Amino acid sequence: METTYIGLEVRNNAPDTWNEIILALLSEFPFDSFEEKDEALWAYIPAKDFDENALQALDDIREAAGIHTIIHEMEKQNWNETWEKQFHPVEIEDICYIYAPFHEKPRSDAYAHTMNIMPKMAFGTGHHATTWLMIKSMYLDYDFNDKDVLDMGCGTGVLALFARIRGAASVHGIDIDDWAIENTFENFAANHLQAPEYAKCGNREAIPSEAMYDCILANINRNVLLEDLPVYVEHLRSGGTVFLSGFYPHDIPVLENVWKPLGLQIQQQREKSGWACVVLKHQS
Numbered sequence: 001m002e003t004t005y006i007g008l009e010v011r012n013n014a015p016d017t018w019n020e021i022i023l024a025l026l027s028e029f030p031f032d033s034f035e036e037k038d039e040a041l042w043a044y045i046p047a048k049d050f051d052e053n054a055l056q057a058l059d060d061i062r063e064a065a066g067i068h069t070i071i072h073e074m075e076k077q078n079w080n081e082t083w084e085k086q087f088h089p090v091e092i093e094d095i096c097y098i099y100a101p102f103h104e105k106p107r108s109d110a111y112a113h114t115m116n117i118m119p120k121m122a123f124g125t126g127h128h129a130t131t132w133l134m135i136k137s138m139y140l141d142y143d144f145n146d147k148d149v150l151d152m153g154c155g156t157g158v159l160a161l162f163a164r165i166r167g168a169a170s171v172h173g174i175d176i177d178d179w180a181i182e183n184t185f186e187n188f189a190a191n192h193l194q195a196p197e198y199a200k201c202g203n204r205e206a207i208p209s210e211a212m213y214d215c216i217l218a219n220i221n222r223n224v225l226l227e228d229l230p231v232y233v234e235h236l237r238s239g240g241t242v243f244l245s246g247f248y249p250h251d252i253p254v255l256e257n258v259w260k261p262l263g264l265q266i267q268q269q270r271e272k273s274g275w276a277c278v279v280l281k282h283q284s
């Protein structure tokens with residue numbers, strides 16, 4: 001049976017102390033997502049992208065932290081079963097309630113918005129602080145009505161979906177995982193929303209050459225953002241807005257060295273559970 005994902009389980013002698021440090025070290029590699037489970041930190045990555053050299057990033061703290069790693073091969077059809085067991089509804093204050101088809105639907109008057117998300121193998125359920133921060137910022141800091149929106153690294157499509165709910169005229173989604181594209185279309189349909197006008201498996205090169213956007217959403221990671229921000233801005237209309245997350249507060253000065261010369265200025269910054277989100281506006 002085809003194995004498509006690797007789950008790297010990292011255990012240590014003091015999770016409250018070491019898990020965040022381990023996560024920061026592993027974030028330099030192209031892991032899709034991270035999860036704390038049973039006091040261990042789990043990092044997930046497509047099997048084709050996994051390089052055991054990533055484990056060397058932990059060498060400096062291996063002895064002090066008592067690190068023990070286990071590499072798990074994860075089969076496609078088992079991923080959904082795992083999610084159903086572990087996926088709980090997410091409340092983003094009174095802004096949004098994210099639930100799965102197997103959860104009870106919330107009262108319609110309890111939250112400004114609700115979203116029905118079946119994550120499959122894709123990242124973006126609201127459980128991770130970065131998704132939480134992006135949705136809160138999108139709600140508070142931008143009027144999506146009649147805007148053209150690009151969601152880079154769309155995962156489940158949750159951010160593109162939220163932009164559509166908030167009135168976006170068009171939404172494009174791009175992700176390196178083909179499962180994410182399929183999942184995005186399914187989640188739009190599950191929420192009875194018009195499908196994305198464009199969704200494609202790929203990286204920045206998958207952005208349509210002629211496309212221009214009022215708003216770009218990118219919840220990815222620091223290294224991808226450092227490399228791809230100049231390309232994003234090429235497709236951003238004058239006066240447009242960019243939402244970024246997937247990095248730590250201490251990464252902001254490094255990212256700022258890239259976005260400032262591109263004409264982007266920070267409008268808002270939020271933090272949650274050691275993660276950061278910024279809202280940038282292009283100065284026309």
